Amino acid sequence: MHKKDKKGIHELYAEDPLAADKQLWDREPLPNTRRGFLKKGALTAMSLVLGAKMVHAEHFPAGMIPAALAGSDQPFALPxxxxxxIVLNDRPINAETPPELLDDKLTPNDRFFVRNNGIPPENVDLSTWTLTIEGESAAQTKTYTLAELKQKFTPVTxxxxxxxxxxxxxxxNPPAKxxxxSTGAVGCAAWTGIRLRDVLEDVGVKSDAVYVGYYGKDTHISGQADKVVISRGVPIDKAMEAESLIAWEMNGKPIPMLNGYPLRLVFGGYPASASGKWLSKIVIRNQVHDGPKMTGQSYRVPCKPVAPGTKVPDEEMCIIExxxxxxxxxxxxxxxxxxQRQALPIRGKAWTSTEKITRVDYSIDFGATWQSCTLEPAANRYAWQQFSADIRFPEIGYYEVWAxxxxxxxxxxxxxxxxxxxxxxxxxxxxxxxxxxTA
Amino acid sequence: MREPFDNLRPILVTLNLSVLVLIFCFGYLLIGDQVVAMFDQPKPMDMDAYRASAATAAAEDVDRIENGIHVQSGLIYAEGFDIVRGTCTACHSAKLVTQNRATREGWEQMIRWMQETQGLWDLGKNEDAILSYLAQHYAPEEVGRRANLDVEAIEWYVLDLE
Structure with a gap:
């Protein structure tokens, strides 16, 4: 099977120290001094990894591994x-959360998985960040500052x-590219923001609207400045749901840089790629949105079931909804x-894009028999639900617990x-x- | 009669205190949110795992090969390695190669997809060498409808239930 190896910090720095600095810490050398210039956010991130505030950060040369991390083959934490x-990929950054780190009722910001298609934006300035709504089916083109979004519309969590x-x-199997x-590209957080529909209605949605698409401020890994990394979206009906948010806070704190700071969409129940990060523009379309990774085979499955390994033409692939x-x-x-005398408590999470989860069962005999778990209700639609059970094992030996x-x-x-x-x-x-x- | 200096003392003390308070306020404005953030968030990593020592010569490790693996990139060191590393990691991490498995045809499809949508250039005569390397060293394995749990990889531990 595929071995998941973690990326050592040396590896990144050895490949291209300046790029590693920029990618990991958002730190750049000043053109004149070649000193690493730490932006405030990056300094915080670096300090967090080092576990202490870094003094004289302005004298820290670009491209050098912080001394506390040098000489270590240990995997490093992402900012x-x-x-x-588990870091699956470092350019672009993709990292998943092992199941045992998802035990909190709500996934803490530092444990929320990262799935980036490009490079997050630099120099985020809250005072100049804007969100523009436009498109064929928008009654007008309108631009809001972050402050305007927060003042004008009713906040919701x-x-x-x-x-x-x-x-x-x-x-x-056969493997997909x-x-x-593995299991960890999932999390559930309390998102604070405003309803997308409130903003869309403020702009005005024409009756021929069928889809809403997003654009973000991330940049393409190939370095092509104008290349859109990803621009997906949802049908207009999904966009108008009460749970579809434009969010700026996650669990009461600013959204982490790697998860879309300072503004993102959140559509529960849809593939997370529909929930655009570093959100700067929303287009109201009179056709199914056709931005990068909406078309072809991306985030699509065969409209009709196929045998493993079948080649499926693009026109027979349907968008995951x-x-x-x-x-x-x-x-x-x-x-x-x-x-054997001990009862094993188990806990977990269950979620769905439909109305709700009504039961969770566990099996300790490879699915031959199932017992029910205690299941808690969801806080709201698209929130995950917690389940638990106490398991007694009939004899010693190897077991698998399935949920x-x-x-x-x-x-x-x-x-x-x-x-x-x-x-x-x-x-x-x-x-x-x-x-x-054991006995 | 008191010295004028004695009269000045309480004023100086007050002034000094004021300056201290001002400095503190200024410092808080400058770095306060970082400090708060540091206390606010869980400690992000176990620092014991990181040995404080002089920086190692990372540059010397660039070409290190261990057990047939090019350590820095994680790629298998074999014929075609240089061209694969040079081409693929120009844009993305080598991990995007090493975590994937495909037949020669599958790898070719990935290259076409990258050329059509991600700005990959025409690989010319290198394409054959790249495909041969990938198809040989990163070929799919037959794992059936669902593989066993990877029992070898499990780190067994005693669960404390007290």
Missing amino acids: GKHPGL LQLTLECGGNGRKEF GNQW GMPVKSLITFPKTGATLR RATDANGIAQPMLLPGWNPRGYLNNACHRIAIKV
Whole structure:
């Protein structure tokens, strides 16, 4: 299977020290002095990794590994992120959260997965950041400052789950290209912002509107300045839902740079790629939006089921418009050993793009029998729900605990992989952890 | 009669205090949010994992090969390595290569996709060498409909249930 190796900090710096500086710390050499120029945010990020405030940061040469990190082969943490995140890719940055780090009711900002298609913007200035609404189906073109968005519209806070469409890709066979996500491209946070529909209505939506697309301020990894990295969106009906947000806060704090600071869309239930980051423009379209990664095979699955390995022409691929019912065991971490007399408490999360999860079951005999878990209601639609159970094991030995969620329509997770698709999306096969029971 | 100096003392003390308060306020304005942020957030990493020492000569490691792997990039060191590294990592991380598996045809499709949408240039005669390298060293493995849990990779631990 694919080995996931973590990227050492030396590796990044050895490849291109200046680029590594810029990428990891948002630090650039000043043209005259070649000294690393630390912006305020970057300084904070670097300080966080070092665990202490860095003094004389302005004298720190660009492209040098901080002394505290030098001489170490240990994997490093991404700026503002927990070191336990698994870095799948460093250009662009993609990192997933191991299941045991998703045990909090709401995913802390530093544990929220990162799926970047390009390079996050530099020099974010809150006073000059604007959001423009335009497009064929917009009654007018209108631009708002951040302050105007905050003052003019009613703020709202909702718990919304975001999951990458390719979460679970790693298991598909034949393999699908792209970041080989295991289980951790998912998180649920309390997002604070305003309803997208309030803004759209303020601008005016023509009756022929069918889709809403976004543009962000990230830049393409190839360095081509004008190349749009990704510009996806949602049907107008989804955009007008009460849970569709333009957000500036995550769990009561500014959104982390890697997750879209200072402004992003949040559409619960859709592939997270629809929730544009570093949001600067929204287009109201009179056709299905056709920005980069809306078309071709990206974030699409075969309209009709296909056999594994089938080549599917573009015109037979349909846009993903909802993430499937899914769950994750967040406690204990896989690999736990316990005594047979002990009951094993398990905890986890379950989520769906449909109305709600109505039950979660677990199995310790590879799906032969299932027992129900205690399930808590969702805080709101598209929030994940917590489940728990206490498990007794009949005898010593090797066990797997499997979890299976079922939604209000009676749709449950499969135990094997769901339908193969060329790009490896929508794997919602039940999560499994390994347990050893000793005498 | 008191010395004028004695009269000045409480004024000087007050002035000094005022200046201190001003400095503190200024400092807070400048770095306050960073300091608050540091206390506000969980410690992001275990510093024990990081040995404080002089910077190692990272440059010397650029060409290090271990167990057939080019350590810096993680790519398999074999015929075609140089051209693959030079071409692929011009834009993206080598990890985007090493975490993927495909047949020669599959790798070719990825190259075409990058050429059509991501600004990859015509690879000319290098394409054959690149495809041969990728197809040989990063070929798919048959894992069935669902693989066993990777028991070898599990770090077993005693769960404290007290």
